[in-house]
Amino acid sequence: MYMKGIRLVGLSLFFAGFVAFVITLGFGQYQLSSAIIEQTIKPEHRAIVQERTAFMNGRLYASNVAFIGDFEKAITGYNEEVRSRQEWDKVIYDDYAFDVTKAASLGVLQGSSWLWFWLSIGLATLGALVYITTGLRQLPGIKNNLLYRHPATDRGWIGIIVGAFLIGFYVVLYFYPEYLTNWVLLVDPISRSINGGAASRWFLYGFLYTLVIWVMGIRMLINYRHNRYQQVRTVSVIFFQTAFAFLIPEILTLLNQPYQDLKNIWPLDYTFFFDYRINEKIQAGGLGIFMLVWGTALSLVAVPVLTYFLGKRWYCSWVCGCGGLAETLGDPYRHLSDKRLAAWKIERWMVHSVLVFAVVMTLLVLYTYFSGQSTVLGFLDSYSVRSAYGFWIGSIFAGVVGTGFYPLMGNRVWCRFGCPLAAYIGLVQRFKSRFRITTNGGQCISCGNCSAYCEMGIDVRWYAQRGQDIVRASCVGCGICSAVCPRGVLKLELGPQKSRVIGEG
Template identity: 55%
Template sequence: MSTSSSTYSAPLSSITAGGFIKLIGLLLIALGILGMMVAAFGGEAASPVSTGLTGIAAVTAGGLMYIWQVRRQKSVAEQNNGAWQNDMTTRGASAWVTGVVLTGFYILLYWFPTTLHGLVLAVEPLSQWLRNRPADHWFLYGTFYTLAILVMGVHALLKYRNSNYHIIRTISVMFFQLGFAFLLPALLLALNQPEFYFSYFWPLKYDYLFPGTVSYLIDNGAALGVFMVFWGAVLSFIATPILTYYFGKRWYCSWVCGCGGLAETAGDPYRHLSDKSKKAWQWEVAIIYPILGFIIITTLVLWINSWSEGRLLGNLSSGFSSTYGFFIGAMFSGVVGVGFYPIMGNRVWCRFGCPMAAYLGLLQKHFSRFRITTNGGQCISCGNCSTYCEMGIDVRHYAQQGEPIIRASCVGCGICAHVCPRGVLKLENGPRENRFAATPLIKRSDVGILN
């Protein structure tokens, strides 16, 4: 007769300390989402401030707790494990649901902002404290956008914690979004100055050099407004070519830009979904450069019409501007650019639609010192570099041939070099001489073992 006895363990007794932290994080996220839903749809049943603002804080805290525990317990070699097995990162059902929710949010934001009134009220105290004026749907969007970069920036810092380059790069995009794209514009409004984003400029912030915007800044900002116009013009036409000559487009696309900042943080889990096919590259070239041309023509047409006091082109110039604003500024950069992260990867807007990326890309390819050099003799054709290139570049092809990667679309994020197990790739700002020269490869005929 057996004398062994069985013991009963409580359902939570097997949860480790790390598992408990993850559980608490998920619980906070769930409660936070519930609070924001009550703020959005609860009407007068509950205070939008107490439910919505508390919900936003709970989602933020819960997300940080969950990310910290999940990423910290993985070694640096395991950070990408399961990328092609996870339903969320392989265009599974949860990815499609996320994409629909993001797309729906942008549609409401741009064309039905009154539906977000409850959430706007939730951030009213924050708006009054920062800007000394009532909140609107754009302040709500800026708050969500900044929190997404900060929270997922922690995710990126933990994921790439063994690389100083990626740590500094991630801190940089977090700093510019929080400081230059959120707090500084709010401070300007609090001081009754025109709202201005110093980290955005033409042609990305296309209206900053439109005559109407220039007049508004000068008339309402006085000397500061003149500086804002001067800042935008200098950054667009002087600083951008100089910085791109030395550092390639990465100085902006991967270090400063808010669009790139969101892609490198919140969009990082989806970077492997970018299309690497030749057809995708052909579409990229066919779309992005005409968009750059369109904004150049639009800017010129607006100024011509302004100088002629509307006699030359009439309402045609405003038609150009509104057309660009609807199809490119709203539909492409917002609805498609972010809403399609879980389906098409994290750089849809940067790759196919951003006029700033097109402008920087032309400078990078033809006038820059930047390139990614390859040590072809060490390449084992594992394909990690191509898989995790968010811009859809077949990096492995270049590495196999020992050719440097000099592509207009490359944003210099450096993930290809980070995931290479052999150290084949290296980001360089070398001299332009022999910039396209390939690394000499050892051929079979050069060995001569049997001779």
């Protein structure tokens, strides 16, 4: 009863903060001025944008929807005119809507970002923590009660609403960021205190991503407080996300160095070899060259060597940001991963196809970089291939589907079906690694906990019943199968590669 009350308080605080967060999107008024055009538009486009948006100057807009609508109409109208005259060099390809909308914002948020920050993000975080800490009054470990009945964890209405929110968030973040300017303004003071500049949509994303990993990471630490492997692994993903993915790149920006997540490895970091990123590093001098060498060495040396000695888990379950989110925010959904043989077959085709796509795209990019030619074999345009990869794989698959589908398809949709780095590391783990999960088949009571909770859709019980080692390319070594086994059947082990017993699986 007491615990129920605290949970209710936590949920209420969370929802109050969440509702405040959502409604802040509609706050404020907007007003365009010549000074804003000067400040946000490139010199070559300033005159024409001034002319085309003159009708907006001084006009007070009560909503960002109306403001953005008028601004887009002005730019689209101009582009259509010059396109109809086939004056292609005059078309404005730059997307100015985000910067202009943010700069034109007046009213509530501009002067009171901190207040609204605490009333929305702060309150939601507090509520989530209050709710989560009630786990300390329960026994550690999994609770199977209603797992396949509850609307939040069995693709019910709560799961569908959460999925729709996540999908919507990613779509707006990637393709319509101008509608998120109020959320970006909320974190402006934090951005200024870390990197000295105003927040961008990517700062907002990095901040929320890190915060969610902290909050849901604390939940993992509480739920698995009896399991040392889970404790250390969770602290590791929180650390790498906070220091390497969030703080260090922001501090590099403050020092006028290239923005770089030093643990993000090609081909997951698919833009690593893009011309503008190579050039900015070379121009940055010593530190930039170090980043270039570091990133290349991580991909070509660290991945095979560390995977040989430790298995895929060193990256996918201990270091990676996508893995970090999957292991924390995605934990309540891990049982939704499809365990069928058909899913495994689709997974192998898809993930290795994305790896081939990433390799071909990067080779084309490097060819263009060194030769100055963008077309290969007379028909392959490296710029079109890279933008297709960026849209379909980098945005839609990794973001919209990868995270938005947690409550529908489990927490490792991207890692299983789309991540080219997971495919690369998986090949090393399958054919050249000391890592395996050993099974003491005689002890197995076929309860199925291990298979149910395997986020990579591996039917662990099938191996346990046969006393067979689990040596699978897809296993990320999260160790949850072992943590939830009531009989101590499963052990994540390292040993001579030759001694791994690889069966039919």
